[in-house]
Amino acid sequence: MMLKNKKILVVGAAGLLGATLVKELLAQGATVIAADISLDRLNSRLVGLGVAADNADVIRKQIDLANKTALTAMFTELDGLTGAVNCSYPRNKNYGKHFFDVLPEDFNENISLNLGSSFLFMQQCAAYFKRTEMPFSLVNISSVYGVVAPKFEIYDKTPMTMPVEYAAIKSGLIHMSKYVAKYVGDSRFRVNLVSPGGIFDHQPAEFLNAYKKETFGKGMLDVTDVLGSIVFLLSSMAEFVNGQNIVVDDGFSM
Known part of the structure; x- marks a missing residue:
């Protein structure tokens, strides 16, 4: 078990990646604080993955990452943290439109909701480290599309x-993570990223086939394919890995 005696905070824990990660961290021996904006969704997702509602190694918390007062209070209450993973992806109801249909106010709001909350979370993780001076590993989740330009042709016929x-959020997150690691400038406080390729979530067959042709054979990743890199960065095996971005995409970005 690579994370025995570790205590990890996972935010966005009700999402596809977040909930699956909580289960894996438990299997690796960690105690997990699972936090999400919806406790009902979080509990339902974890139970659906086989994580019992009465599992003493999971502490469930409701948190809005955009609420500085609530986030600061949560970090004040926590003790013994050795790491955190931000799996959240807040957005408004108009998110995801085609380029020419995106309104500036929606673009600005989504950048603020997502990158702004990521900034706040990193700031509070750094403040927690400064207060406790305990070794701390923060892992942010970026994307292959934070590294390379989109391959728009794979979306044809969908x-x-x-x-x-x-694209703006995920690329910005990479640079901001490096900024925070450099600003704190202490080898005991590590900030790294994992950038997955596309993760399978029942996308249209046309897209899945086109995507697979851009890889070495895997195609869309299973959510479990991303977990090993996150666990590694949280573990003592990555003790001096700092400011790095691990791309997990089976060659998609090449």
Whole structure:
């Protein structure tokens, strides 16, 4: 078990990646604080994955990452944290439109909701480290589309697109993570990222087939394919890995 005696905070824990990660962290021996804006959704997702509602190694918390007062209070209450993973992806109801249909106010709101809350979360993680001076590993989730330009042709014949907000958020997150690691400048406080390729979530067959041709054979990732890199960065095996971005995409970005 790579994370025995570790205590990890996962925000966005009710999402596809977040909930699956909580289960894996438990299997790796960690105690987990699972936080999300919806406790009902969080509990339902975890139980659906086989994480019992009375599992003493999971502490469930409701949190709005855009609420500085609530987030600061949560970090004040927590003790013994050794790491955190931000799996959240807040957005408004108009998120995801095609480029020419995106209104500036929606673009600005989605950047603020997502990148703004990520900034606040990183700031509070850094403040927690400064207060406790305990080794701390923060892992942010970016994307292959934070690294390379979109391959728009794989969206042909589907109603899907690669949202411009997503590209701005995920690329910005990479640089902001490096900024925070450099600003704190202490080898005991690590900030790294994992950038997955596309994760399977019942997308249209046309898209799945086109996407697979851009990889070495895997195609869309299973959500479990991303977990190993996150666990590694949270573990003592990555003790001096800092400011790095691990791309997990089976060659999609090449």
